[in-house]
Amino acid sequence: xxxxxxxxxxxxxxxSLAYKVGEGIxxxxxxxxxxxxxxxxxxxxxESGCGKSxxxxxxxxxxxxxxxxxxxxxxxxxxxxxDKSEAEMRKIRGSKISMVxxxxxxxxxxxxxxxxxxxxxxxxxEGLTKPDARKKVARMLRLVELADIERVMKSYPHELSGxxxxxxxxxxxxxxxxKLIIADEPTSAVDATIQLQIxxxxxxxxxxxxxxxxxxxxxxxxxxKTCDRVAVMxxxxxxEEGSASTVMSNPNHPYTKALLQSIPTIAKRQGENRxxxxxxxxxxxxxxxxxxxxxxxxxxxxxxxxxxSIPPQRAQIDLGHxxxxxxxx
Amino acid sequence: xxxxxxxxxHYSRRRGxxxxxxxHIRAVDGISFEIxxxxxxxxxxESGAGKSxxxxxxxxxxxxxxxxxxxxxxxxxxxxxxxxMRFHQQVQMIFQNPISSLDPRWTVKQIISEPLLRLSKDNxxxxxxxxxxxxxxxxxESFLSRYPHQMxxxxxxxxxxARALAMEPRLLVLDEATSGLDVSVQAQIVNLLLKLQKELGxxxxxxxxxxxxxxxxxxxVGVMYLGQIIENGDSSLTFTAPRHPYTxxxxxxxxxxxxxxxxxxxxxxxxxxxxxGCRFHPRCRFATEICREKEPQLESAxxxxxxxxxxxxxxxxDAKLTA
Numbered sequence: 001x002x003x004x005x006x007x008x009x010x011x012x013x014x015x016s017l018a019y020k021v022g023e024g025i026x027x028x029x030x031x032x033x034x035x036x037x038x039x040x041x042x043x044x045x046x047e048s049g050c051g052k053s054x055x056x057x058x059x060x061x062x063x064x065x066x067x068x069x070x071x072x073x074x075x076x077x078x079x080x081x082x083d084k085s086e087a088e089m090r091k092i093r094g095s096k097i098s099m100v101x102x103x104x105x106x107x108x109x110x111x112x113x114x115x116x117x118x119x120x121x122x123x124x125x126e127g128l129t130k131p132d133a134r135k136k137v138a139r140m141l142r143l144v145e146l147a148d149i150e151r152v153m154k155s156y157p158h159e160l161s162g163x164x165x166x167x168x169x170x171x172x173x174x175x176x177x178x179k180l181i182i183a184d185e186p187t188s189a190v191d192a193t194i195q196l197q198i199x200x201x202x203x204x205x206x207x208x209x210x211x212x213x214x215x216x217x218x219x220x221x222x223x224x225k226t227c228d229r230v231a232v233m234x235x236x237x238x239x240e241e242g243s244a245s246t247v248m249s250n251p252n253h254p255y256t257k258a259l260l261q262s263i264p265t266i267a268k269r270q271g272e273n274r275x276x277x278x279x280x281x282x283x284x285x286x287x288x289x290x291x292x293x294x295x296x297x298x299x300x301x302x303x304x305x306x307x308x309s310i311p312p313q314r315a316q317i318d319l320g321h322x323x324x325x326x327x328x329x
Numbered sequence: 330x331x332x333x334x335x336x337x338x339h340y341s342r343r344r345g346x347x348x349x350x351x352x353h354i355r356a357v358d359g360i361s362f363e364i365x366x367x368x369x370x371x372x373x374x375e376s377g378a379g380k381s382x383x384x385x386x387x388x389x390x391x392x393x394x395x396x397x398x399x400x401x402x403x404x405x406x407x408x409x410x411x412x413x414m415r416f417h418q419q420v421q422m423i424f425q426n427p428i429s430s431l432d433p434r435w436t437v438k439q440i441i442s443e444p445l446l447r448l449s450k451d452n453x454x455x456x457x458x459x460x461x462x463x464x465x466x467x468x469x470e471s472f473l474s475r476y477p478h479q480m481x482x483x484x485x486x487x488x489x490x491a492r493a494l495a496m497e498p499r500l501l502v503l504d505e506a507t508s509g510l511d512v513s514v515q516a517q518i519v520n521l522l523l524k525l526q527k528e529l530g531x532x533x534x535x536x537x538x539x540x541x542x543x544x545x546x547x548x549x550v551g552v553m554y555l556g557q558i559i560e561n562g563d564s565s566l567t568f569t570a571p572r573h574p575y576t577x578x579x580x581x582x583x584x585x586x587x588x589x590x591x592x593x594x595x596x597x598x599x600x601x602x603x604x605x606g607c608r609f610h611p612r613c614r615f616a617t618e619i620c621r622e623k624e625p626q627l628e629s630a631x632x633x634x635x636x637x638x639x640x641x642x643x644x645x646x647d648a649k650l651t652a
Binding site: 047048193195196218220221225258259262263264265266268274276277278279280283284 | 375481482483511512513514515516517519520523539540541542544545546565568569578579580582583584
């Protein structure tokens, strides 16, 4: 654990974001707070449309033109990102804060070899000569445990497997000494066995090299085993936050509980006996009609009267474990 | 109800855009399994294992290059005329991306009318029947006039299921039918499918790469690797007592057990370059000489499941000793 006097690597405070579509204004998040310490892997879990990708794009300031950050602060290494110019952000993006996307095939340039793509980025950002950049590329590929580096460097992305492409993405993210890697569903497009290898790689490297990871995913299983902390998001609110093991084994918020209960597992099937999977009635709201009070209340099995009018406050349940629910009042 | 015997699907294609050399892709290579009436058979494996191809053959959409598929005792690929049409009515398929299997220019009403009109020529009763079908999948009348893009993934998948049910099928092939959906939506669809099976007696071939999902939904399961079934048996048994090294690794990976990746070496090989002997041997930590030379056949294991591995019992005994 880091000392409490040191500011977190990333600190998001009171962030509010809205999108304007036609005549309507949708509020993606309202007063969102979260932070990431150096060396942590934080899982941001939520279903489609909850705003997790929007949070990632807010951090690196790649939001679409019809969006507006209405309020709040995002600070990285103590500096406010929202105050930076586009030129300053361009220096940060890809170097200090790097993103790894879901489908590596769409992030790797198909007409350049691996060596050409990676070396170019290093040459431009760090001013190295071609031979020096190439040496660095080899070093980075070794770091991500790729075999047969010479061959990989001379290959085109489509000649390599999904798992290898994803490792290359991580190598690229690290080649400019990223302090924060935002991984947006990095393992959805690959198989279970490769998924595990990639996440293990990130876990080892973050300790070895010293960076943090914001892992955005809808897969709770991944988070439970690989992340230090987890933040559960629903309709733009972080409803529960805490260490991964605590939140997974002792969920407090009704949404977290419902999510965990809806996942089919091998254990849930006991021979002929098969309890139906718990489902959450209704559907998630879109950004144009977030319910009053607690956004989850219309679908909550435990709702009280107060839930439909007053938004719950974030409260501390335990050390490092927070939840926003009136049941805790 | 369904018997798959020694199914093979081999493709032959040019090695490259400008090359004349041909390569052979043995997508499915000698698969056999059976599905009993009103039961669910799960087919699990990683991408490229051949599961979708098997599903397509069973549904009569892809012609096998070898083996047979028997539905109610009749060879599916030898059926002609009326018998063939009846088969297609009785075996329906649900695909992974509901948006791409529903016509974007048709309303829900039109989408579900199409199969109904094929079955009977009675227009007047159709709307009532459509509403009944929507009710079966948990959608109300207001959905009749909606277009696919106006509905969520889960709702679209329900429409796809309603459409399949309109044909009054007996067997449904579900190919990654819930893969694109959020977990809570997936739970709703799964509960729906199981409820329909209980009430109406459907038989399912459930294809997925998600072990938790497959084990929960299926009665029996077949684990595929590189075009072959390497282990099959009762669903809860196969995943609580896996006998094949690949099944063991797959299971450990799905639970994110950290040692798993140490047991699995290398990259999954391509279907054009299938290893000699046991297909899994280059990545198996128990591989020996015999594994490199001789392809193991499915044989009965200790608890009633079938495994294709030369060393399954030694591995089991070792595990018992070290446990």
